[in-house]
Amino acid sequence: DQQVKQNSPSLSVQEGRISILNCDYTNSMFDYFLWYKKYPAEGPTFLISISSIKDKNEDGRFTVFLNKSAKHLSLHIVPSQPGDSAVYFCAASAYGQFYFGTGTSLTVIP
Amino acid sequence: DTGVSQNPRHKITKRGQNVTFRCDPISEHNRLYWYRQTLGQGPEFLTYFQNEAQLEKSRLLSDRFSAERPKGSFSTLEIQRTEQGDSAMYLCASSLARLADTDTQYFGPGTRLTVL
Numbered sequence: 001d002q003q004v005k006q007n008s009p010s011l012s013v014q015e016g017r018i019s020i021l022n023c024d025y026t027n028s029m030f031d032y033f034l035w036y037k038k039y040p041a042e043g044p045t046f047l048i049s050i051s052s053i054k055d056k057n058e059d060g061r062f063t064v065f066l067n068k069s070a071k072h073l074s075l076h077i078v079p080s081q082p083g084d085s086a087v088y089f090c091a092a093s094a095y096g097q098f099y100f101g102t103g104t105s106l107t108v109i110p
Numbered sequence: 111d112t113g114v115s116q117n118p119r120h121k122i123t124k125r126g127q128n129v130t131f132r133c134d135p136i137s138e139h140n141r142l143y144w145y146r147q148t149l150g151q152g153p154e155f156l157t158y159f160q161n162e163a164q165l166e167k168s169r170l171l172s173d174r175f176s177a178e179r180p181k182g183s184f185s186t187l188e189i190q191r192t193e194q195g196d197s198a199m200y201l202c203a204s205s206l207a208r209l210a211d212t213d214t215q216y217f218g219p220g221t222r223l224t225v226l
Contacts, residue, residue: 032213036217042219042220043201044153046215049214089152089153093213095166096141102152103151
């Protein structure tokens with residue numbers, strides 16, 4: 001069973017606009033959430049994370065929001081740049097195990 | 111280069127053969143993870159080590175799979191009697207885990223296994 005879900009396999013956004021990537025989870029024991037970016041032929045690269053005690057974490061153009069009651073997190077990228085085009089994975093952890101979503105392929109159109 | 115490295119990057123083998131992959135984590139990291147990723151899926155957790163101790167193993171890790179981290183530094187993942195279903199990207203990640211809620215993993219480039 002997929003404990004972490006990314007229901008949008010792809011997303012296209014104009015350069016300069018906001019990109020919003022969504023992620024839902026089912027396990028209420030998850031206490032740490034992360035976003036990774038992946039380019040072809042490379043391993044995932046850590047982007048940003050959030051602890052379950054927070055509802056927002058910001059790092060430059062990237063902001064992650066966590067809604068624990070809805071078991072939902074989102075990644076906002078603003079402004080989006082063509083170099084942001086990649087596959088984005090959300091991940092959640094509990095008891096040392098990490099669970100990844102299936103990824104959302106973001107294309108930023110110049 | 112101070113990132114996570116994996117060798118080999120690509121491995122092609124015939125069904126029934128044994129293969130071994132190596133992962134060298136970031137030097138001060140105490141945790142090391144192995145994942146498997148197939149096309150269109152996210153990384154699937156296989157196992158992880160805290161120093162040299164293997165703490166968790168996924169039910170995905172059949173008896174044909176074994177992982178070691180003998181000195182708490184590099185790790186090896188061996189697959190015995192490979193099957194075509196083992197074809198995947200095998201990813202290694204490491205982290206410096208002090209508190210459970212700050213365990214950020216850094217991934218290597220992966221080893222792509224193709225079983226013919």
